[in-house]
Amino acid sequence: MIGADAVPHTFTPIATLYTCFKEKFGVPRQMNLVPAAKGQLVFDPAFANMDAVRDLEKFSHIWLIFVFHQTRDKTWSALVRPPRLGGNKKTGVFATRSPFRPNPIGISAVKLESVENSCDGPVLHLSGVDIVNETPVLDIKPYIPWADAIVRADGGFADKRPASRLQVIFSSEAQTQCRKMTKQIPNLASLITQILENDPRPGYRAGPTTKDKKIYGIRLYDLDVKWQITDGIARILSLDPIK
Amino acid sequence: MIGADAVPHTFTPIATLYTCFKEKFGVPRQMNLVPAAKGQLVFDPAFANMDAVRDLEKFSHIWLIFVFHQTRDKTWSALVRPPRLGGNKKTGVFATRSPFRPNPIGISAVKLESVENSCDGPVLHLSGVDIVNETPVLDIKPYIPWADAIVRADGGFADKRPASRLQVIFSSEAQTQCRKMTKQIPNLASLITQILENDPRPGYRAGPTTKDKKIYGIRLYDLDVKWQITDGIARILSLDPIK
Numbered sequence: 001m002i003g004a005d006a007v008p009h010t011f012t013p014i015a016t017l018y019t020c021f022k023e024k025f026g027v028p029r030q031m032n033l034v035p036a037a038k039g040q041l042v043f044d045p046a047f048a049n050m051d052a053v054r055d056l057e058k059f060s061h062i063w064l065i066f067v068f069h070q071t072r073d074k075t076w077s078a079l080v081r082p083p084r085l086g087g088n089k090k091t092g093v094f095a096t097r098s099p100f101r102p103n104p105i106g107i108s109a110v111k112l113e114s115v116e117n118s119c120d121g122p123v124l125h126l127s128g129v130d131i132v133n134e135t136p137v138l139d140i141k142p143y144i145p146w147a148d149a150i151v152r153a154d155g156g157f158a159d160k161r162p163a164s165r166l167q168v169i170f171s172s173e174a175q176t177q178c179r180k181m182t183k184q185i186p187n188l189a190s191l192i193t194q195i196l197e198n199d200p201r202p203g204y205r206a207g208p209t210t211k212d213k214k215i216y217g218i219r220l221y222d223l224d225v226k227w228q229i230t231d232g233i234a235r236i237l238s239l240d241p242i243k
Numbered sequence: 244m245i246g247a248d249a250v251p252h253t254f255t256p257i258a259t260l261y262t263c264f265k266e267k268f269g270v271p272r273q274m275n276l277v278p279a280a281k282g283q284l285v286f287d288p289a290f291a292n293m294d295a296v297r298d299l300e301k302f303s304h305i306w307l308i309f310v311f312h313q314t315r316d317k318t319w320s321a322l323v324r325p326p327r328l329g330g331n332k333k334t335g336v337f338a339t340r341s342p343f344r345p346n347p348i349g350i351s352a353v354k355l356e357s358v359e360n361s362c363d364g365p366v367l368h369l370s371g372v373d374i375v376n377e378t379p380v381l382d383i384k385p386y387i388p389w390a391d392a393i394v395r396a397d398g399g400f401a402d403k404r405p406a407s408r409l410q411v412i413f414s415s416e417a418q419t420q421c422r423k424m425t426k427q428i429p430n431l432a433s434l435i436t437q438i439l440e441n442d443p444r445p446g447y448r449a450g451p452t453t454k455d456k457k458i459y460g461i462r463l464y465d466l467d468v469k470w471q472i473t474d475g476i477a478r479i480l481s482l483d484p485i486k
Contacts (some may be wrong), residue, residue, distance in 0.1 A: 006255060006256055006258075006259075006287050006379070007255075007379075008253045008255045009253070009254055009255075009256070009310050009315070009346065009379070009381070010251045010253045010254075010255065011251065011252055011253075011254070012249060012250075012251045012252075012346070013249055013250075013252070013345040014345050014346065016249075018471040028262070030387065030389075030390035031390060032393070033390075033391065044249050047345060048445060049321045051321035051322050051335055052321040052322075052335045052336050052337050053335045053337050053338060054322065054333070054334055054335035054338060055334045055335055055338040055399065055400065055405035056335055056337055056338040056398070058338070058399030058400060059338065059396075059397060059398060059399040059400075060395075060397035061393050061396045061397075063338075063350060064434065065308070065346075065348055065350065067252050072252070078292045078294035078295040079294050079295075079297065090297070091297055091298045092294055092295045092296045092297035092298055092299055092430070093293050093295050094273065094296050094299055094305075094382075094384070094385075095296065095297060095298040095299040095301070095302065095385055096384075096385070097384050097385070097387070101382060102255075102257050102290060102382070103254040103255070103257065103308075103381045103382050105254065105308055105348075105382050107306060107308065107350055107384065109391065109393060109396075136249070136250075136252070138252070138346045138348060139337075139344060139345070139346050139348050141337070141339075141340055141350065142337075142338055142339065142340070142398070142399060142401065143398070144273060144340070144394050144398050144401045145393065145394065145395060145397075145398045146273075146394075146401075146402070146403060146404040147273035147274060147275065147276075148352065148391065148393070148397065148405075149391070149392040149393055149394050149396065150275070150304050150352060150386060150388065150391070150392055151388065151392050151394060152303075152350075153302075153303050153304045153386050153388040153391075153392065154301070154302060154304075154388070155302060155303075155386070155387050155388045155389065156298065156301030156385060157298065157301060158385065158387050158389075159388065159389070160389060161389040161390075187393050215373040227446040234428040
């Protein structure tokens, strides 16, 4: 009875998600960890139909089923090292949400802020996204609390919300640069703070007590944000436009 | 910026899910509504590797990402009539979990009862399944309670667990037939009771007060179960082997 339907299935994205995250580094490790992380879901012309999203705005959260397009052509291994286990203990790929998987499909339940009726069809405004820019989306489903919120579930090694919370401060230079960007990105300071509070460093470097002199860079929108961690405090050094 | 990645994506199932549900009618409308509904996930030989599921047994629930293979080749409409709205009000397809959708992909968080190390590789024993037999599965992910259980979510028209609970009784003939099957299917009576309590009839017929003389049939394992609803009571008439 094995492999009764191992034929390939082909799906064409219905929409593209645009977010502040230009690259994988810095993307929150689950949804809703960074409420200031916004996204706009723009439908492909073939699906850009207000009828198809009728009543969707009644739901506060929606599931996105998407393609990990940046890892799509990468190989996968049966064992991975999840950041939650410090990045040095091996776990089965199906016991993790690693983007390097046999079928690089992701699921994410994000907050639906509003549904815009634009001249190009519906645009969904989302927050709490943990998805990289230009991600192809295969499907959208409403989040159904009585079915999806299994509060009695046991989450194994990922049972608790990550505790490592860093304090975040802006250097005076970064503060000046941030202020200049306020018109284009009103919530930029919150966004940077929320991302760094969650400590996006790889597992083996993370933790407030680790000695770590490295200057890190993360690309948000068209900005290159640089920071350094000293004594458990993430200090934003600069926010420069990407050349 | 529209349609930046509207290229098709092809996925090959990693596993096949075997369940008691031979056809769409009678499948619970969400997961965990019928705890007695069991399933066995059998991996395709290419993925039948105990390493790939290492530590998965530490999670009580897992997400299955699967293909609605019975509706795969059917057309979809922007508007559908969900059973929760009585089957006569139209709603956008993306505001529902209807299996008739542009990309027929389903997600379901089911209970992981155990992980068996069989001679054909891992077999996952599941319960609370709402998936038809021989469903191709594209991916498995752990259910992460602190991220996935959004208890403050607003579920729109599907905010509450369906209330319509029917009383279920077995005719003496059905009871005799059920008893004979106990060796093969120990929880058959619970399974039938839990399915019918949830009233699997189409929305326009459902509700305990509706006059409905129709005899319904549902195929579970290799049995054809017949029942009738009178005065809000579902009465099992017979359980006959499928010829």
